[in-house]
Amino acid sequence: SVWISAALAQTDPLPSWNDGAAKQAIVAFVTDVTREGSPDFVPAPDRVATFDNDGTLWIEQPIYVQFAFALDRVKELAPQHPEWKDKQPFKAVLEGDMATLAAAGEHGAVEIVAATHAGMTPEQFIGMVKTWIASAKHPRFDRHYEDLVYQPMLEVLAYMRASGFKTFIVSGGGIEFMRAFAQKSYGIPPDQVVGSSIVTKFETRDGKPTLFRLPQVNFVDDGPGKPVGINQHIGLRPIAAFGNSDGDLQMLQWTTGSGGRRLGVLVHHTDAEREYAYDRNSKVGRLDKALDAAATDRWTVVDMKRDWKTIFPVRP
Amino acid sequence: SVWISAALAQTDPLPSWNDGAAKQAIVAFVTDVTREGSPDFVPAPDRVATFDNDGTLWIEQPIYVQFAFALDRVKELAPQHPEWKDKQPFKAVLEGDMATLAAAGEHGAVEIVAATHAGMTPEQFIGMVKTWIASAKHPRFDRHYEDLVYQPMLEVLAYMRASGFKTFIVSGGGIEFMRAFAQKSYGIPPDQVVGSSIVTKFETRDGKPTLFRLPQVNFVDDGPGKPVGINQHIGLRPIAAFGNSDGDLQMLQWTTGSGGRRLGVLVHHTDAEREYAYDRNSKVGRLDKALDAAATDRWTVVDMKRDWKTIFPVRP
Ligand SMILES: [Ca+2]
Ligand SMILES: [Ca+2]
Numbered sequence: 033s034v035w036i037s038a039a040l041a042q043t044d045p046l047p048s049w050n051d052g053a054a055k056q057a058i059v060a061f062v063t064d065v066t067r068e069g070s071p072d073f074v075p076a077p078d079r080v081a082t083f084d085n086d087g088t089l090w091i092e093q094p095i096y097v098q099f100a101f102a103l104d105r106v107k108e109l110a111p112q113h114p115e116w117k118d119k120q121p122f123k124a125v126l127e128g129d130m131a132t133l134a135a136a137g138e139h140g141a142v143e144i145v146a147a148t149h150a151g152m153t154p155e156q157f158i159g160m161v162k163t164w165i166a167s168a169k170h171p172r173f174d175r176h177y178e179d180l181v182y183q184p185m186l187e188v189l190a191y192m193r194a195s196g197f198k199t200f201i202v203s204g205g206g207i208e209f210m211r212a213f214a215q216k217s218y219g220i221p222p223d224q225v226v227g228s229s230i231v232t233k234f235e236t237r238d239g240k241p242t243l244f245r246l247p248q249v250n251f252v253d254d255g256p257g258k259p260v261g262i263n264q265h266i267g268l269r270p271i272a273a274f275g276n277s278d279g280d281l282q283m284l285q286w287t288t289g290s291g292g293r294r295l296g297v298l299v300h301h302t303d304a305e306r307e308y309a310y311d312r313n314s315k316v317g318r319l320d321k322a323l324d325a326a327a328t329d330r331w332t333v334v335d336m337k338r339d340w341k342t343i344f345p346v347r348p
Numbered sequence: 349s350v351w352i353s354a355a356l357a358q359t360d361p362l363p364s365w366n367d368g369a370a371k372q373a374i375v376a377f378v379t380d381v382t383r384e385g386s387p388d389f390v391p392a393p394d395r396v397a398t399f400d401n402d403g404t405l406w407i408e409q410p411i412y413v414q415f416a417f418a419l420d421r422v423k424e425l426a427p428q429h430p431e432w433k434d435k436q437p438f439k440a441v442l443e444g445d446m447a448t449l450a451a452a453g454e455h456g457a458v459e460i461v462a463a464t465h466a467g468m469t470p471e472q473f474i475g476m477v478k479t480w481i482a483s484a485k486h487p488r489f490d491r492h493y494e495d496l497v498y499q500p501m502l503e504v505l506a507y508m509r510a511s512g513f514k515t516f517i518v519s520g521g522g523i524e525f526m527r528a529f530a531q532k533s534y535g536i537p538p539d540q541v542v543g544s545s546i547v548t549k550f551e552t553r554d555g556k557p558t559l560f561r562l563p564q565v566n567f568v569d570d571g572p573g574k575p576v577g578i579n580q581h582i583g584l585r586p587i588a589a590f591g592n593s594d595g596d597l598q599m600l601q602w603t604t605g606s607g608g609r610r611l612g613v614l615v616h617h618t619d620a621e622r623e624y625a626y627d628r629n630s631k632v633g634r635l636d637k638a639l640d641a642a643a644t645d646r647w648t649v650v651d652m653k654r655d656w657k658t659i660f661p662v663r664p
Contacts, residue, residue, distance in 0.1 A: 260559065267523070
């Protein structure tokens with residue numbers, strides 16, 4: 033609409049971005065697909081943009097935030113589980129033995145998720161996450177996790193929504209975990225959050241209709257699961273997608289592989305001083321194949337150190 | 349917002365409804381939850397309303413529209429499958445032998461869905477549905493199915509949206525089948541359609557990223573599946589739900605069982621002359637347990653014959 037275009041022309045929609053190729057690519061894309069009469073014009077209902085969460089919208093080092101939540105839950109539940117003192121992977125969690133925990137691998141992670149994420153209603157789980165988020169702090173920055181979202185990406189979300197885009201989170205993280213903060217942190221409502229999930233069952237308990245979270249994987253929204261999750265939840269192919277790791281490779285392929293003006297963006301963590309620097313060899317957020325694909329598929333690679341004036345929001 | 353309230357006060361939001369208990373219940377609910385200062389006030393982001401599709405938003409007799417589509421697809425594909433002439437349930441479809449087809453039951457239905465709904469991309473499938481919808485006609489009314497939506501329900505959808513509700517379809521029908529017409533027929537975008545689905549797989553074909561529909565059930569969004577589908581896709585508990593059969597029982601229980609001002613509505617098909625009359629003994633859209641529950645749970649039962657001035661839209 034005219035007033036939005038006029039408003040955007042007067043003010044920089046991405047003030048935390050340095051001028052450079054990445055910022056120019058984002059602004060040029062949004063301008064091209066929203067200007068009536070443009071050969072690249074896309075009608076508003078088809079303006080779908082998807083955003084990975086961990087490492088794209090907020091911090092993911094030294095461990096995923098959701099994993100930090102799970103570890104704290106294990107410690108909180110330990111008094112009710114005296115057997116955990118001698119049982120892996122719980123023993124490792126309680127002793128802070130990260131090497132043993134890492135060696136427990138995916139099987140260990142599934143056991144921890146089952147013990148900490150299941151056996152309750154979705155409302156109870158979301159309540160727990162909200163309580164935790166309000167108090168837990170990042171070990172290095174000593175700030176709440178909600179303060180460790182990326183200010184430049186908040187500006188991209190707002191800019192795209194003001195330009196008629198519907199913005200979705202599409203993440204390997206737990207769908208209900210993210211729903212606990214997505215509206216507050218990103219302005220993204222629960223139905224626009226796509227993520228991994230465990231099985232939830234409906235039953236009548238004490239005469240009351242109840243949903244109950246079971247310790248069983250339902251869907252893994254990562255890698256090739258991302259286009260599947262997008263199709264299941266959104267039902268439209270995105271025209272823009274933002275990610276930061278190999279888990280986003282297929283989402284960016286799916287988004288940019290349909291012909292027409294498309295935008296694929298990778299956030300490259302290059303700033304060890306203000307945040308972290310990692311890519312091809314990182315255990316968390318490995319960016320290897322997708323970085324190679326970015327060159328051939330002409331995706332935009334954001335160099336955090338060079339492209340972002342600020343990393344985190346300045347809170348009053 | 350003020351201008352919407354003012355506009356609604358001046359014009360009847362439900363002109364195709366006769367004055368009566370059903371219309372009054374809907375208007376009273378919407379008024380109570382949207383009026384600031386009301387003890388029942390619900391903030392806009394929590395105003396979620398879910399609508400079953402078949403028999404609630406459009407016709408479902410004498411057979412589900414999606415089943416009519418599948419039967420037409422079998423006939424269309426038959427020349428490529430000469431073996432179907434001697435193979436049930438396809439033989440029955442080709443011979444119009446509905447008794448044998450009915451006897452093939454759920455197993456037969458799954459075979460027909462596998463043969464007609466899988467083996468293609470979602471885009472191809474949606475294209476097929478759109479083409480079919482544009483030409484197929486209802487056997488009794490000789491009108492396109494898109495003309496056999498319920499005008500009074502279109503008014504409810506528009507009224508609730510104008511009152512700050514987000515409206516979702518939650519149906520046992522195929523999610524992608526409904527997405528082919530939900531925006532055009534109901535003003536409901538693809539990401540606000542929840543339904544049953546088959547497994548979809550991501551793969552690279554001839555160097556192109558592709559989603560492919562497999563002949564395997566992924567999720568059944570019916571009965572106890574409806575609260576699960578709502579939780580997975582919407583992530584909020586509805587405050588209003590509309591259905592017409594026992595397949596909606598758990599959705600209405602889930603919606604109205606949380607305390608606070610809630611609205612559960614059942615459309616009761618009572619008009620054999622203008623549409624159909626059926627309930628406890630119908631194979632399609634059986635309304636039995638949910639009709640009993642309506643009395644104890646104080647759900648609103650719409651008597652189509654008495655409550656609706658018109659059934660279908662008058663098209664120019
Ligand atoms: Ca990530
Ligand atoms: Ca129905």
